[in-house]
Amino acid sequence: MFKSKRWSTKNLHTLDPFDFVMMILSFFSVVIVLALTFGKLDKETYRVLLYIDTSICVIFMSRFFWGLYKARDKKYYLTHHWIDFVASIPAIEALRIARVFQILRVIRLIKMSRSFIWPLLRQRKQTTLASLLLAMVMILANASVLILIVESGVEGANIHTAEQAIWWALVTISTVGYGDFYPVSTLGHVIGGIVIVSGVSFFGVISGYMASVFVAPDEKERKESQQEMIKNELDQILERMEANQQQMEQNQQKMLNEISQLKQELSKTTDSNK
Secondary structure (H helix, E strand, O other): OOOOOOOOOOOOOOOOHHHHHHHHHHHHHHHHHHHHHHOOOOHHHHHHHHHHHHHHHHHHHHHHHHHHHHOOOHHHHHHHHHHHHHHOOOOOHHHHOOHHHHHHHHHHHHHHOOOOHHHHHHOHHHHHHHHHHHHHHHHHHHHHHHHHHHHOOOOOOOOOOHHHHHHHHHHHHOOOOOOOOOOOOHHHHHHHHHHHHHHHHHHHHHHHHHHHHHHHHHHHHHHHHHHHHHHHHHHHHHHHHHHHHHHHHHHHHHHHHHHHHHHHHHHHHHHHHO
16 A cells, blocks of 8 residues: 555645644544543543544545545545545544554645645635634543543543543533533632633634624725726826927927028028028
8 A cells, every 4th residue: 555655646736724733633542542442431431532533534524525525536546545435434533543544644635735834824724714614623522531530530520421521522622611610629610611612712713703804805895996996097197208209200390390490491591692
């Protein structure tokens, strides 16, 4: 497989921000698979990790079919990205190790690019969306796992199951705060505070992004109108310059005619004097 490199993305010279995010999620999912396989986890922690891994699989699968939809050559895309589909199949731990090849593929793509920071900065909208997707997954995953581990066995705790932990993380990051589930330990309060601050920042970025989406067309129209106005002014200036040049040529021709007449009159005067 390494010799044939059928999973590689040859002929690609630019780094897609979503490819970079998929690499990070692939690495994160590999860690989850290792924890599920070799870690000594209680039942609810195992379930919450399984939920997170399944959600990541859904993201991978959506990315695969979106790329297949946009690909001009479907056969070529399937030939070189079949490993992405295999790695996106949930509930089969043996196939999830295939995500290592996703990581290697993106690393190879980064090496092909002279700089992977510049393509990300150049594609600001895609980079923003990819960053929001990564932030949402990482915050929800880490918050739900940590709060379940921290609150487990604490007296008075009300977060006991994977579903309750995920629901608490989702409600807390959205800063809604229903209050049906809440941490009771000091460390749980610290985790909750971090999630709240992260949620405020997260939705602040979303608000800024949505504002830029709606403001950008107006800004583009304004620039186009300014360019059109400048173009009209330049055309008017060129017309005036052409008119002035024609007027100067006419005046020059008039002066030449007058000089010619004066020469003729002077010549006649001289002949008559002789």
